[in-house]
Amino acid sequence: MRPPRGLVAPAALLIALTLAGCGSSKDTDAKGSPEPTKTAEVKHVIHVTYDDPVDTQDAGYVGQVAAASGVSPQAFAEEILKDGAIDDIAAGFSDNFALPTDLTIHVTSAEGSPNYDPSTKTVTIYYDFANLTGNIIKAGNPKMSDADLGTQWAAVNDFVLVHELGHAFVDVFEIPITGREEDAVDGLATYFFTDQVPHGASYAFDAASFFHGLQDYQGAPDLTQFANEHSLSVQRAFDIACKVAGSSEETMQQIAALGVLPEDRPARCPGEYEQNAKAWSTLLKPHLRSTQD
Numbered sequence: 001m002r003p004p005r006g007l008v009a010p011a012a013l014l015i016a017l018t019l020a021g022c023g024s025s026k027d028t029d030a031k032g033s034p035e036p037t038k039t040a041e042v043k044h045v046i047h048v049t050y051d052d053p054v055d056t057q058d059a060g061y062v063g064q065v066a067a068a069s070g071v072s073p074q075a076f077a078e079e080i081l082k083d084g085a086i087d088d089i090a091a092g093f094s095d096n097f098a099l100p101t102d103l104t105i106h107v108t109s110a111e112g113s114p115n116y117d118p119s120t121k122t123v124t125i126y127y128d129f130a131n132l133t134g135n136i137i138k139a140g141n142p143k144m145s146d147a148d149l150g151t152q153w154a155a156v157n158d159f160v161l162v163h164e165l166g167h168a169f170v171d172v173f174e175i176p177i178t179g180r181e182e183d184a185v186d187g188l189a190t191y192f193f194t195d196q197v198p199h200g201a202s203y204a205f206d207a208a209s210f211f212h213g214l215q216d217y218q219g220a221p222d223l224t225q226f227a228n229e230h231s232l233s234v235q236r237a238f239d240i241a242c243k244v245a246g247s248s249e250e251t252m253q254q255i256a257a258l259g260v261l262p263e264d265r266p267a268r269c270p271g272e273y274e275q276n277a278k279a280w281s282t283l284l285k286p287h288l289r290s291t292q293d
């Protein structure tokens, strides 16, 4: 009763996500941190909990594959999310960052969009939303192989998870943000992939492709989208793609060859990448365990 292996993300790809700064697990008092850790002994961690999947329908490609495998769409999503390394990311971040409090990642069978609740210090991830991302990726490229879909699916959901953990970091580390926090934490997730994950630039680019597809799914921008706290999905796509392009000569050439960025944007991308990487590395450094040793 397991999903076809071809659709499951190669775990090794995403276990790399546990790098996240390569700190030690030693807990010491903060030096230069705006908020010292409470005690030298306590190691705060990110817990992960999974609801039992419930039976829901999925009319998209994911629903077809799940049905062919004899599992419910949510049970299918649970496998993808687990194989996509949510637990590894939580463990990696717990090891590398001196969290001042525990955080929880709650993977739920309820309906909703991924979010972070500062009152409960909880990131909520939804099985149904994960399946929606799979359907959007497939709709954007119907000829995509199941293996590629599995990889992109995991990459997108890990990008979304790091984005949400970014909100959590902004909260618990009291990180100052100017401008839209939503754009800032997209920047964090992009920086994390381009700088901390081997071959991560391509996974960040997968996220950009997803947001482009999400705009198609949402339809032409209307007042509701303009009023939303997020930038338009297509703007998020271009901003992520630009930072990925700016992260190296190689990615610049690859993305230029795809012709996805408007003519006048690529010249700005190395600067946009540098500014974002400098900001996040500076803002996170005081909170790395390695810095506090």
Ligand SMILES: [Zn+2]
Binding pocket: 163, 164, 167, 182, 185
């Ligand atoms: Zn957000």
